[in-house]
Amino acid sequence: xxxxxxxxxxxxxxxxxxxxxxxxxxxxxxxxxxxxxxxxxxxxxxxxxxxxxxxxxxxxxxxxxxxxxxxxxxxxxxxxxxxxxxxxxxxxxxxxxxxxxxxxxxxxxxxxxx
Amino acid sequence: xxxxxxxxxxxxxxxxxxxxxxxxxxxxxxxxxxxxxxxxxxxxxxxxxxxxxxxxxxxxxxxxxxxxxxxxxxxxxxxxxxxxxxxxxxxxxxxxxxxxxxxxxxxxxxxx
Numbered sequence: 001x002x003x004x005x006x007x008x009x010x011x012x013x014x015x016x017x018x019x020x021x022x023x024x025x026x027x028x029x030x031x032x033x034x035x036x037x038x039x040x041x042x043x044x045x046x047x048x049x050x051x052x053x054x055x056x057x058x059x060x061x062x063x064x065x066x067x068x069x070x071x072x073x074x075x076x077x078x079x080x081x082x083x084x085x086x087x088x089x090x091x092x093x094x095x096x097x098x099x100x101x102x103x104x105x106x107x108x109x110x111x112x113x114x
Numbered sequence: 115x116x117x118x119x120x121x122x123x124x125x126x127x128x129x130x131x132x133x134x135x136x137x138x139x140x141x142x143x144x145x146x147x148x149x150x151x152x153x154x155x156x157x158x159x160x161x162x163x164x165x166x167x168x169x170x171x172x173x174x175x176x177x178x179x180x181x182x183x184x185x186x187x188x189x190x191x192x193x194x195x196x197x198x199x200x201x202x203x204x205x206x207x208x209x210x211x212x213x214x215x216x217x218x219x220x221x222x223x224x225x226x
Contacts, residue, residue, distance in 0.1 A: 004157070043158070043203060043216040056213060090157050097212050100146050100165065105157030 003027050004106035006091050012112045013081055021076045021109045023091030031055075032074035033092040033103065034066060043090070049074055050097050081113045117141045118206050120217035128225050133191040135202050135220050140185065143209025149178060149189045150203045152219070158203055162189070166208070194224045 004025045013019055025032060033056075034046045048056035052068045063079040078085060088108045094101040119138045127133045135149075145166035150158035164171040164178045164187070171178050177190045191198055201221050205214040 041201075041218045043219075045213055048213070092157075094212075100163070101212070102148070102160045102163070103214060105150075105159070107155070107157045 004091055004093055004104050006089075006106040006109050008109060009107065010110050010112075012114065014114055015081055015083060017081050018077070018079045019081060019111070020078070021089055021091075021111075023074045023076070023106060025072055025091075025093040025104070025106075027093055027095075027104060029093040029104075030071060030096050031094045031101075032068065032071075033094075034074065034076050035090040035092060035105075037088040037090065037108070039087070047074075047076075048097075055097065083113050086111055086113045116218075117144075118204060118215045118217040120202075120204060120220050122220050123218070124221040124223070126223045126225060127194045129196055130193045133189075133194045133198065133222055133224065135189040135191075135204075135222065137187045137189075137204035137217055138185060139187075139206050139215075141206070141209065141215075142185065144206040144215075145208035146206065147178070147180060147187050148205045148207075148214070149176075150205060150216075151198075152201045152203060161202075191222075194222075196224050196226050198222060199224050 007022045031050045033048045037043045046060050047066045049068045065077045068074045090108045091106040092103040094103045148163040149161040151161045152158040180187045201219040203219045204217045
C-alpha cells in the first residue's frame, strides 16, 4: 500500500494551459510538501502545509497554487504553464514540522510543457 | 547560492568494496543531516541521518560521518552491492527551520 502517492505520473501539455497534480498520503502525517527537481537535478522545496495551513512558501510564481482540502491531501495547481515549468514535481510528508522528522516522498510527477 | 554541495556527480565501485559519497555545506546553522537514495522513476527514500551532536551514525552497511569544523559529511557503504546503484542525495536542515536543503546528488554505480 503506497504511503505517498501522486497522480498523474506523467503530464505532457501545451504552454498556456492550466493543470493540477494531486498528492495523497496514508501515513497519518500532519505536514506535507511540494518539491521541484529541475533539469540540473536540484531538488528544491516549493511549499509546505501543516494541518492544512501554509507554513512554507518559497519564491515561487503566483501561477503555482497549492491546496490542502484535508491533512492527507496536498494538490498543486499550475496556471498558464510555461516551458520553464518542465520538471519533476515530488510530494512529501512528515509526521510534523520538527526538523528531525523524516520526510517521505512520492514517486514524482514528470511534467513536460511543449 | 548552493548551501549543500555534492561535488562528485558520479562514482563507480566494485561490488564488495567500500563506497564513499561526500557532501559539503556552507551554513554553520545546519544541525541535522540526512542521506536519501533515489532509483530511476521513483521518489527519494530516506537512508540515514545524523544530528550535529554526533560525529558518526551507523545503520547496517551504511555509516554517516560528520565533520562540523570542515562542514563536511560522508556516507560509507560497506560492502557495496549492485542493488546500491542509485543516486544519493544529501540534505541539511536546522537553524530554526525544518526546511531540507538538498545537494544535487551523486550517481553511484556498483559493478558486479
